Amino acid sequence: MDYLPFTRPTIDEETIQGVAEVLRSGWITSGPQVLALEQALSTYLGGRRVRALTSATGALEVALQACGIGPGDEVITPALSFTATPNVVMRVGAKPVFVDVDLDTRNVSLDQVASAITPNTKAIMPVHFAGLPVDMDRLYALAKQHGLRVIEDAAHAIGSSWRGKKIGSFGDIVSFSFHPNKNMTTIEGGALSLPGEAEADAVDLQRFHGIRKDADGDIDVVLPGGKYNLTDVAACVGIGQLRQLDAFNTKRRALAAHYFEHLQTDPPLLLPARGDDGHSWHMFVPLLPLTRLRINRKQFIQLMHGLGIGVGIHYPAMHLFSLYRKLGYKEGDFPNTERIGRETVTLPLFPGMAFADVERVCQAVSDIIVESRS
Numbered sequence: 267m268d269y270l271p272f273t274r275p276t277i278d279e280e281t282i283q284g285v286a287e288v289l290r291s292g293w294i295t296s297g298p299q300v301l302a303l304e305q306a307l308s309t310y311l312g313g314r315r316v317r318a319l320t321s322a323t324g325a326l327e328v329a330l331q332a333c334g335i336g337p338g339d340e341v342i343t344p345a346l347s348f349t350a351t352p353n354v355v356m357r358v359g360a361k362p363v364f365v366d367v368d369l370d371t372r373n374v375s376l377d378q379v380a381s382a383i384t385p386n387t388k389a390i391m392p393v394h395f396a397g398l399p400v401d402m403d404r405l406y407a408l409a410k411q412h413g414l415r416v417i418e419d420a421a422h423a424i425g426s427s428w429r430g431k432k433i434g435s436f437g438d439i440v441s442f443s444f445h446p447n448k449n450m451t452t453i454e455g456g457a458l459s460l461p462g463e464a465e466a467d468a469v470d471l472q473r474f475h476g477i478r479k480d481a482d483g484d485i486d487v488v489l490p491g492g493k494y495n496l497t498d499v500a501a502c503v504g505i506g507q508l509r510q511l512d513a514f515n516t517k518r519r520a521l522a523a524h525y526f527e528h529l530q531t532d533p534p535l536l537l538p539a540r541g542d543d544g545h546s547w548h549m550f551v552p553l554l555p556l557t558r559l560r561i562n563r564k565q566f567i568q569l570m571h572g573l574g575i576g577v578g579i580h581y582p583a584m585h586l587f588s589l590y591r592k593l594g595y596k597e598g599d600f601p602n603t604e605r606i607g608r609e610t611v612t613l614p615l616f617p618g619m620a621f622a623d624v625e626r627v628c629q630a631v632s633d634i635i636v637e638s639r640s
């Protein structure tokens with residue numbers, strides 16, 4: 267049987283042809299395709315200002331710089347995310363302040379965010395985990411009450427919506443990732459959805475050498491900016507992906523629903539929160555009932571691999587990595603994140619999958635759990 271990876275991008279022929287045309291055009295770095303992708307994303311996000319960048323990691327870093335966040339500042343962020351989220355806070359010289367997540371939604375606990383606010387807090391960086399939006403009403407009420415910026419790490423959430431409004435179509439700064447594992451890709455790449463002209467101008471400077479051009483085309487350098495501009499080749503891939511994004515996400519939702527219907531094991535897995543139609547199902551992430559099994563997660567993953575099925579881990583608890591232990595974090599600080607970090611597995615979910623693939627995964631999981639229960 268064919269190997270089923272836990273994710274795989276879907277690139278159509280039209281996109282491949284478009285990329286070939288860009289490559290033959292004589293202009294392959296940032297140009298008309300980047301502008302077209304930014305325009306298309308802006309339209310998709312209800313007219314917001316959008317800037318494309320080389321990755322979401324770069325985008326988050328630039329967003330922090332655009333907010334003037336640096337040494338002495340604190341940024342509150344969940345302990346459950348990809349390490350890019352807190353790393354960029356440290357890269358600008360600020361301090362990531364971790365809080366725990368809810369066990370079912372995997373999203374940041376807003377009660378804990380509220381308790382972690384100090385006079386040094388400048389921003390909240392929530393993650394819409396696996397494409398399930400954080401409670402945006404409560405999040406923005408809290409930010410407003412304390413005068414905080416919000417930088418949404420929406421790496422999982424392009425096409426997600428909150429109460430019918432797309433993530434990135436409202437709010438403060440919103441960052442998307444277009445890494446190949448995400449719901450749409452530019453190979454590597456990301457984008458920022460920005461609330462105003464001041465933020466867009468700051469991002470333009472940080473994205474490209476701090477260069478400002480005046481009306482006559484003369485340039486000045488006003489700050490030591492970085493270099494995070496997307497290429498036209500990558501942007502062309504993104505335009506093709508965005509055209510299919512809603513169809514991709516509809517398929518993801520249907521595949522997730524199929525998992526809920528077919529994934530029954532004894533002892534049971536702890537399934538993720540179902541959310542509503544605003545969930546874009548970037549990943550399907552149940553927790554294994556490890557305390558009732560004779561195998562550990564590594565062995566479970568090896569057994570799945572033996573059956574030709576790829577399994578991911580999203581994510582280990584970040585506060586237990588060496589870098590963050592140095593800030594004083596330790597075991598026991600965030601029980602939900604630590605339990606998720608130990609027990610979570612990411613089962614295959616991508617738009618190119620068939621419903622029969624979901625059933626094959628469910629059968630494999632169920633067989634392994636029955637075989638290894640204690």
Ligand SMILES: *Cc1c(COP(=O)(O)O)cnc(C)c1O
Binds near residue numbers: 320351421444
């Ligand atoms: C993928 C991801 C990022 C980083 O995205 P890149 O485009 O690879 O830099 C950041 N945060 C989260 C939650 C992610 O999943």
